[in-house]
Amino acid sequence: MKTLDIDVAVIGAGSAGLSAFRAAKAKGASVVLIEGAHYGTTCARVGCMPSKLLIAAAEAAHAARRTAPFGVHIDGAVRIDGAEVMARVKAERDRFVKFVVESTEGLPADERLIGYARFIDDNILQVGDDTRVHAKSTVIATGSTPFVPAMYQALGDRAIVNDDVFAWDDLPRKVAVIGAGVIGLELGQALAWLGVEVTMLGARGRVGPLSDPAIKNHAHEVFSEAFHFEPDAVVEAATREGDNVHLRYRDGAGVVRDETFDYVLVTAGRRPNLDKLALLNTSLEIDARGVPVFDAATLQAGRHPVFIAGDANDVLPLLHEAADEGRIAGENAAHVALDAQGELKPLVRRAPMSIVFSEPGIAMVGARFVDLAVDSFVTGEVSFEDQGRSRVMLRNRGMMHVYVDKASRRFVGAEWIGPDAEHIAHLLAWTLQMGLTVDNTLAMPFYHPVVEEGLRTALRSAAAQLANG
CATH class of the missing domain: 3.30.390.30 (FAD/NAD-linked reductase, C-terminal dimerisation domain)
Incomplete structure (x- = not known):
């Protein structure tokens, strides 16, 4: 068993983890960056960048269909080659990921560990099967994962999340999008403009992040022009039929509808990646979501030498917020590890x-x-x-x-x-x-x-x- 004594251990090499690593090191602490899977942030691999690539293709198709009112006429129908669309999405996505991976691999090899970390106690981490890390303080920056309700898990590979969309080699014919949040609206409209028949099934009238009734109603009207949008649907059954999925749902008017789809794209939110950390081995107080209770300003978990940043704390899952949180968590973790004088630094959030x-x-x-x-x-x-x-x-x-x-x-x-x-x-x-x-x-x-x-x-x-x- 290899043993490593370190000031700060950072678990997770995403946007928050990289920011925490650099901040702690800048304070003079010895730091190790621990990654369980592969380098490359959620944003680059399956989030911001590949989704914007798909959206860019969709906007090009939409613009091509709308030239006639300007007096510009395109002879024949707009032809969308789904295989070419997805080939560009994946090629450019891989390019973005490559930059992130190269940047991370450029860090000193003795400051990086590959393997899933789990707590032995508040200050000891087991990484993989052969390394034990004794850390004076730890930053949890393990990110989040799409949540798939049990109803859809039984559908196998016909139930997908946004991560899976960017692995497609071609575009499907018909997709049901479950959830009308940010990811659902973005991917739903993009797929519809690329020729996919889309039905969006939201819940409780949700339309993205909007809370103003007038704006929400207007947005519903706009999106309904692109695809079939039921913001108040209740899915009663989801069954696999060969390579298709059959959904029975009740729409906002109470009418029961039955439809068959190639895929069900589940955009029902994300949950923090904390299940592999063995948090029960620590003295941390855990809330009902399984997240350590932490101070919103310093990101410290109680009085313990543990800090939590980025999507893992389930506050504001946005890249710039994750980077800000990672920086403060890293600085404060170094402060504790080095027994520095004075109070921990509070996080000053930018305008939401x-x-x-x-x-x-x-x-x-x-x-x-x-x-x-x-x-x-x-x-x-x-x-x-x-x-x-x-x-x-x-x-x-x-x-x-x-x-x-x-x-x-x-x-x-x-x-x-x-x-x-x-x-x-x-x-x-x-x-x-x-x-x-x-x-x-x-x-x-x-x-x-x-x-x-x-x-x-x-x-x-x-x-x-x-x-x-």
Whole structure:
């Protein structure tokens, strides 16, 4: 048995783990990075990047079908070669993964271990069968895995998760998407635009991350143009029939429907990868989800020398959040390991932002509509149906609500669906993080003609309501 004495052990070589490793090392700690499977982040392998590659192909197909209103006519039907689509997705995905793998493998060999780690106690880890790590502190950054309810597990390889989509060699004929969250909406629309017959079965009226009823209803209408969308469905049975899946579900009106699909794509959320860690061997307090109870500011699990960052803590499963959390967890783990003086460093989160890479895009910045105190804010509104630049490009679909606090006149949040949402979201996130008022924001320059003029209209709407008391 090989024994390694170290200051900080980082479990997981994803975005949070790599950030934690670098931060702890920068503080002067001896560090080891432990990875159970393979190098390459969730984002690069099965998340952000391959999904955007599929979406890019879908947007090209969608644009090609919509040239006639401009007076540009393409003779014949748009032909989509599913094998070529997936070949590019996988080739470019592998290129992104290669960069991440090379970067990780560029770390000193004696600072990396391959093998699943499990706790022997709070300070001792067993890695694989032949290595024991004695660590003064540990960072858990093991990421997350798609959750598949038991009903669909019985379907074998006909029930897939987003990871599996990017292993396809060709596009299927017909797919049911279970779940109308961010991943479901992005992949569902992309597949539909690439010629796949898609039925999306959501639950409890969910449409992505949206909580504002008016914006949610508008988004439902928009997505229903691309595929059959049931946001209030209840799946009653799922059975395997050869290489097909038969679903029986009740739609929002209570009507029972029976359909057969090539695949069921389950996008029912993700769960932290903690089951292999043997956390019961530690003195950590574990919550109902199986996640160690930790301080939201320092990411420390109680008073123990254990920190948890990234998707593993199940707070904000986004790459930039994981990197920020990993950095703070690594610094604080080094602080504990080196018996440094002073308090642990708190995590200062950036302005919250959520983006769905659909067309039109969905975005949310700051406080959600449902979390704001009634009568504490005004709602500025704009429709993109007649917004100048949006109409010029024939991308004039969408609606935006911005929320402005009545007392301080500060921008506090927004929810919307509309063109270039991913870019406007950054402007509003900066506005929120800088604590700007609606007046400060309207004093900023707005060029003409740009989609951002729609944001100005919404802000003017909010300012007018404040002026009217």
